Amino acid sequence: MRATARRSRSAELALILALAPLVACAPQPKGADVPALIPLPVGLAWTGDAPFTLTERSRIVVAGDAGSAPGLLAERLRSATGYELPVVGLAAGGAGPTADPARSSGPAAEASDIAFVVAPGEHDEMEGYSLTTGGAGVRIGAAGPAGAFWGAQTLLQLLPPEAHGQAGAGSVPDGGWVAPAARIVDAPRFRYRGAMLDVARHFLPLGDVLRYIDEISMLKLNVLHLHLTDDQGWRLQIDSWPELTGIGASTSVGGDGGGFYTKDDYRDIVAYAAARHVTVVPEIDLPGHTNAALSAYPELNCDGVAPAPYEGIEVGFSSLCAAPERREATDRFLADVTREVAELTPGPWIHLGGDESLATSEADYLDLVDRIAAAGAATGKTVIGWHEMGASSTLPAGTVGQYWDYVAPRLDTGAADDARSFVAQGGAIVFSPADAAYLDMKYVDDPQNALGHRLGQDWAQGPTTIEEAYGWDPASIVDGIGDEHILGIEAPIWTETLRTIDDVEFMAFPRILSIAEIAWSPAATGGRDEAGFLARVGAFGARLDAMGVGFHRVRGVDWG
Numbered sequence: 001m002r003a004t005a006r007r008s009r010s011a012e013l014a015l016i017l018a019l020a021p022l023v024a025c026a027p028q029p030k031g032a033d034v035p036a037l038i039p040l041p042v043g044l045a046w047t048g049d050a051p052f053t054l055t056e057r058s059r060i061v062v063a064g065d066a067g068s069a070p071g072l073l074a075e076r077l078r079s080a081t082g083y084e085l086p087v088v089g090l091a092a093g094g095a096g097p098t099a100d101p102a103r104s105s106g107p108a109a110e111a112s113d114i115a116f117v118v119a120p121g122e123h124d125e126m127e128g129y130s131l132t133t134g135g136a137g138v139r140i141g142a143a144g145p146a147g148a149f150w151g152a153q154t155l156l157q158l159l160p161p162e163a164h165g166q167a168g169a170g171s172v173p174d175g176g177w178v179a180p181a182a183r184i185v186d187a188p189r190f191r192y193r194g195a196m197l198d199v200a201r202h203f204l205p206l207g208d209v210l211r212y213i214d215e216i217s218m219l220k221l222n223v224l225h226l227h228l229t230d231d232q233g234w235r236l237q238i239d240s241w242p243e244l245t246g247i248g249a250s251t252s253v254g255g256d257g258g259g260f261y262t263k264d265d266y267r268d269i270v271a272y273a274a275a276r277h278v279t280v281v282p283e284i285d286l287p288g289h290t291n292a293a294l295s296a297y298p299e300l301n302c303d304g305v306a307p308a309p310y311e312g313i314e315v316g317f318s319s320l321c322a323a324p325e326r327r328e329a330t331d332r333f334l335a336d337v338t339r340e341v342a343e344l345t346p347g348p349w350i351h352l353g354g355d356e357s358l359a360t361s362e363a364d365y366l367d368l369v370d371r372i373a374a375a376g377a378a379t380g381k382t383v384i385g386w387h388e389m390g391a392s393s394t395l396p397a398g399t400v401g402q403y404w405d406y407v408a409p410r411l412d413t414g415a416a417d418d419a420r421s422f423v424a425q426g427g428a429i430v431f432s433p434a435d436a437a438y439l440d441m442k443y444v445d446d447p448q449n450a451l452g453h454r455l456g457q458d459w460a461q462g463p464t465t466i467e468e469a470y471g472w473d474p475a476s477i478v479d480g481i482g483d484e485h486i487l488g489i490e491a492p493i494w495t496e497t498l499r500t501i502d503d504v505e506f507m508a509f510p511r512i513l514s515i516a517e518i519a520w521s522p523a524a525t526g527g528r529d530e531a532g533f534l535a536r537v538g539a540f541g542a543r544l545d546a547m548g549v550g551f552h553r554v555r556g557v558d559w560g
């Protein structure tokens with residue numbers, strides 16, 4: 001349905017169909033000089049024209065409102081090349097033969113320029129874009145700033161890996177950098193393309209979160225889910241309950257130090273993400289995973305006694321209290337916290353957890369979950385909950401479920417039924433199957449595993465290969481839940497065993513490339529081309545090297 005609607009109206013997009021056969025004919029990317037696009041675009045043709053050359057004379061010319069994309073592209077390429085790369089308005093008739101008459105004034109685009117043309121007719125979808133590269137220049141067409149930004153990400157991947165580096169002046173050989181001539185028309189399969197960072201088990205400083213935003217947005221992921229609270233720490237300032245980030249943020253797993261984001265820190269994260277078309281989804285994990293909150297406020301505990309801060313890695317032992325005598329304090333806590341979090345959050349979603357509440361009876365869990373979800377919905381946000389929340393049949397309409405069982409749902413978890421419950425209540429599903437999409441699962445081939453490497457867990461069907469991370473489709477997991485009920489997918493990374501951003505990057509890369517491609521690229525009829533994907537991953541390694549990402553060189557990939 002979506003694909004048909006997308007193609008029907010726009011002449012521009014009719015090209016997708018025309019180009020589709022060319023993709024099949026295009027040579028399989030091989031070697032270092034063939035660009036490795038991840039995620040793979042919908043329609044891609046290597047046109048065989050003269051290549052585009054980025055030189056010190058290149059400019060970024062803009063017609064229409066391209067948002068932050070031209071400025072961020074200029075910044076990226078300036079730090080890679082040392083070029084000046086001025087951002088200027090585009091004159092009427094500029095940007096090559098396919099340009100629309102542009103309204104802005106300024107110099108016409110030249111062959112060394114990168115032109116953004118943003119106007120309603122450029123694409124049917126706000127995240128879609130077209131990209132033409134060749135001897136006549138670069139033209140990125142989009143209907144709005146998001147499409148312009150994703151088009152710029154694709155352009156960067158057509159340039160040499162060093163385009164993602166910081167080498168600066170003098171690093172580009174004489175004659176400039178070349179991008180092969182291509183014609184791309186592209187749009188995402190899913191609206192929600194997420195990555196989750198657990199900053200509760202180990203706190204990550206603000207700068208590390210921004211770095212991860214850069215890394216995920218390069219892959220066209222557009223949601224950063226921040227797991228802000230858990231047993232080991234509460235990481236977001238809440239003015240009405242200040243001890244949440246007093247006692248509640250004092251430690252972490254292993255006693256590796258505490259930490260939290262002030263409201264200004266969080267606003268900085270949201271703004272940095274928004275400029276990159278990434279929506280922040282804050283998670284306050286309730287009613288379980290709450291030892292940090294319970295340690296800060298005795299009145300939230302059934303026995304009125306605050307437990308000690310927790311530094312272990314067990315789950316399922318803590319809970320808010322469902323007893324009537326704690327009702328007033330608990331509901332006030334829920335209302336205050338969800339209100340303050342929602343006020344800080346421009347995005348449409350608030351995640352309220354709901355997972356692994358093993359310390360409550362089913363009846364108490366349902367009572368608490370309904371009160372939690374109602375408090376979230378009262379802020380005007382759409383509530384997201386881990387799939388266990390689907391046990392309630394009285395959720396606010398439209399509540400989104402995040403599925404974290406396996407690619408093949410286990411019967412004893414009831415996860416498939418829970419997922420269908422959200423759909424029955426007018427909601428949708430985000431798929432994060434733990435045995436494919438959990439980036440904290442160990443690698444099969446990490447040689448240090450045998451030495452007891454501390455990085456990663458293996459509870460989800462053992463370690464996870466990049467092939468397993470790539471070899472699943474969200475529409476094939478739960479019977480009755482197809483694309484029309486799937487909001488998207490997400491790759492969580494839990495940090496019980498991960499202490500630093502280097503640890504996070506080692507576990508995330510390269511497997512997050514798989515998740516990004518499943519989130520964006522169409523489900524191929526007849527299955528995904530695993531060999532082609534692994535070839536692109538191999539070529540992408542040089543790009544990760546240029547970025548300084550310490551990724552794991554998994555076996556089965558030719559890293560060159």
Ligand code: TNX
Binds near residue numbers: 315355386438457496
């Ligand atoms: C399960 S998945 C959890 C987390 C753990 C993770 C470790 C889910 C909703 N909960 O509490 O950190 O496994 O892999």
